[in-house]
Structure formats: structure tokens, C-alpha cells
Amino acid sequence: MQTAKVEEMEPKAEAAQVSAEFPAERKEAIPKELSLVESMGTNGIIPDIQNVVATASLGVQLDLKTVAMKARNAEYNPKRFAAVIMRIREPKTTALIFASGKIVVTGAKHEDLSRTATKKYSKIIQKCGYTDAKLNEFSVQNIVASCDVQFPVRLEALHTEHSGFCTYEPEIFPGLVYRMMSPRIVLLIFVSGKVVLTGAKVRDDTYRAFQKIYHVLSQFRKG
Template identity: 65%
Template sequence: MRNGNDHKNYGNKNIISEKSHDQSESNLKDNSSKIINFEKDIKKDIPKNQLISVQKENIISQNFLDNKRNFDSFPGSLVPFKLVKGNEIIPDVQNVVSTVSLGIQLDLKRIALKARNAEYNPRRFAAVIMRIRDPKTTALIFSSGKMVITGAKSEEAAKLGCKKYARIIQRLGYGHVKFLDFRIQNIVASCDVKFPIRLESLAHAHNQFCSYEPELFPGLIYRMITPKVVLLIFVSGKLVLTGAKERKDIYQAFNNIYAVLCLFKKT
């Protein structure tokens, strides 16, 4: 749903003035930890102060947790956990993030005015936010023609969503839309091992891979090298796996960590 106040501003020729850009940057400082960090081509479109890394030291921050409630434009990565029945545990994919380029420059104000399912507030964020219901996804559309799609539950749904957004843009008068360089950037999954874990002991024994600061965040952050996946491990036995670009890496990472977690099971 569009913001009525935004539409009033569209008539002002100076809406994209230096002053508004300065104000935009100021307003965005508080939201600096709320957006996923993608590859270099996407970084060019998003100011550095708006990114949160899903790699290495910046995988998650307290600022992200504090502000998550106020930033409902993006489907959350830390989603409710689904309990696994039986003895076989398979991580459940919760979010697939993908990127694609349309190969053309876009007029974001025009798109926001013509599309029913879009909103645009350049003072808050330099992209159109568009949503569709099938597959249920959210797209960030940049003036460069690059798109970031999040919220898909599978790789196939992510690609289908990208194509639907591209068709929407095409119907708005951009006849030369292309579908270039589609990539899966991040897969987020969750699971429950069904037993409590001694996080402090795990952090001490695997200190080269772990970061555990319960005063800031209740989960242990485990950075696996092969495959390159980050795991958020909670004392309850619930896990979030993120950073994978292929589903098989999620499964392999869980298989690797499960044997380790069994050694640190609370009795």
C-alpha cells in the first residue's frame, strides 16, 4: 500500500534534492542493521550504512534485534520454528533471498505511482518496495534495474517471483526489460534438535568457530568453514542456519553440527 504523503511529494520537482538525500541518510542511520548484505553489484545500490552482513563478524547484531519490530518491510530471517516429528531431522527452509538485473534504468517514482502493490519513500530507503502474494515475496527495486527478492520458501519460488516482478515492470511501460544474472544469495533454514545444549561449553571447546555473548544475544554464533554456513544455536536446541547459497549446504552443515551438539547435550 502506498503512502499518501509520498504521492504529494512526487509533484515536487526538487524531491530528489541534495537536501532530501542528506535527510534520507540521516533517517536511515537508525535502520543501518536491517538489510541483508549481498554481492558487490547490489552493494553499489545500497549505502553502506544500510547493510547488515550475513557473513563473518556482522552476522547479527543487537541493533537488528532491537529494530526488527519496527521494520516490517522485510520478512524476518528469524522465523518461528517448526518442530520435527520422528527421529529424522531435516532443516526447514524459511527464506530464500535472490537477486536479478533487469538490464535497464528505472524511474522509481513512476513505478510507485502506477503499480498497486508498490510503495516508495526515498527519504527512508532508495528503492521501491513491491509485494506479490503468489509466491509470497517482497522485492526491492532499484533505479539501476537491479532487484532483491526475499521471502520465498524455495529456490523455484524465488525464481518465479523474480520473473513475475519483471513482468510487472514490463507492463508499466518498460518494454526492454531483461532477466539477467539471476542468483540465489542466501538460504535461511531452521530446525530443532529436541534437546538442550550447553552453549558455554560448546563455545569454549570450539572457540575458533564460535562467538557467544549472552548479554547481547542469547544464541551462540557458529561460523562453519565447510560448508560456509553460519549457525545460530540456542540453549533450547533450536537452530537457525544462514549464509548458504545451495540447499545441500544447509543439510551438510546440519549433519556436521549435529554430532557436535550431541557431545554438549544437557543432562
């Protein structure tokens, strides 16, 4: 007899749940960010959050074969990777679920949505028979953001002047890698003016890093 699959919640219902759980945060997030960036002198440019990577513990040991059999949108190939890969549609995320009960969630565009997704994965595991599974130790490990400073950058000159902080090997990778010490953020900077910021655990560090790098890049503007 075929094992019944644990169903996901309907996307509309889940969207309503997200709004219900975080109404104030979601409504206030954009105006707060706009106000912050306007005060930073970055010409109104706001880094867009592209991915939030978070970890948590479910507090139980898991039989990954059982989880993969009972849960929808789950795949498990222990010869390739020692975790169940599970996906949900709302919030659109991917989870790596380990036998230890550790879980890594990627793909959310906001910290609140990452937490909501992690709660949902926890509920799916509970429905697979692990009723003692509970969400513990949720922590954001990495926030990836991107933006465009809207002017081309002289990467060679930037590398020369800031050689202690950056690496630039265009024959290997077209972007300059800038390692900021405070806040501890790694930035990928491209000649087009595109910038990727990674390594933050709180979004304020992303904004502070962008404020600093924007004023640096302004000094190396092409043309």
C-alpha cells in the same frame, strides 16, 4: 486523471502457473530431502527453508516514481530508502527494485518459488512501460533455514571446546554464533536446541552444515 495501476495476477491463476512451471521439482523435492537426511544420521530432522534471498538484473534503468505510481502494492520513499518496495501475494514475497534495474527478492520458501516471483516482478515492470526489461543474472544469495535438534544444548561448554569457531555473549544475545568454515555457514544455536542456519547459496550446503553441527551438538547435550 488517476494513473491506472498494474494489476497482479489472481492468486489461483498464479498458483497454477507455479505448478505448471515446476511440476517435477516441487513433487520430488520433499522425498529427495527426506532420503538425504535419513542417510545423514540426524534422527530424521530436516532443516526447514524459511527464506530465500535472490538477486537479478532487469537490464534497464528505471524511473522509480513511475514504477511506484503504476504498480500495485508498491511504495517509494526516496528519503528513507533508494528503492521501490513491492509485494506480491503468490508466491508471497517482497522485492526491492532499484533505479539501476537491480532487484532483490526475499520471502520465498523455495528456490524455484524465488525464481518464479522474480519473473513475476519482471513482468510487472514491463507492464509499467519498460517493455525491454528482461530477467537476467538471477542468483540465490542466501538461504535461511531453521530446525530443532530436540534436546537442550550446553552452550558454555560448546563455546569453550569450539572457541575458534564460535562467539557466545549471553548478556548481549541468547544464542551462540557458530561460524562453520566448510561449508561456509553461520549457525545460531540456542540452549533449547533451536538452530538457525544462514549463508548458503545452495540447499545442499545447508544440509551438510546441519549434519556436521548435529553430531557436534550431540556431544554437548544437557542431561
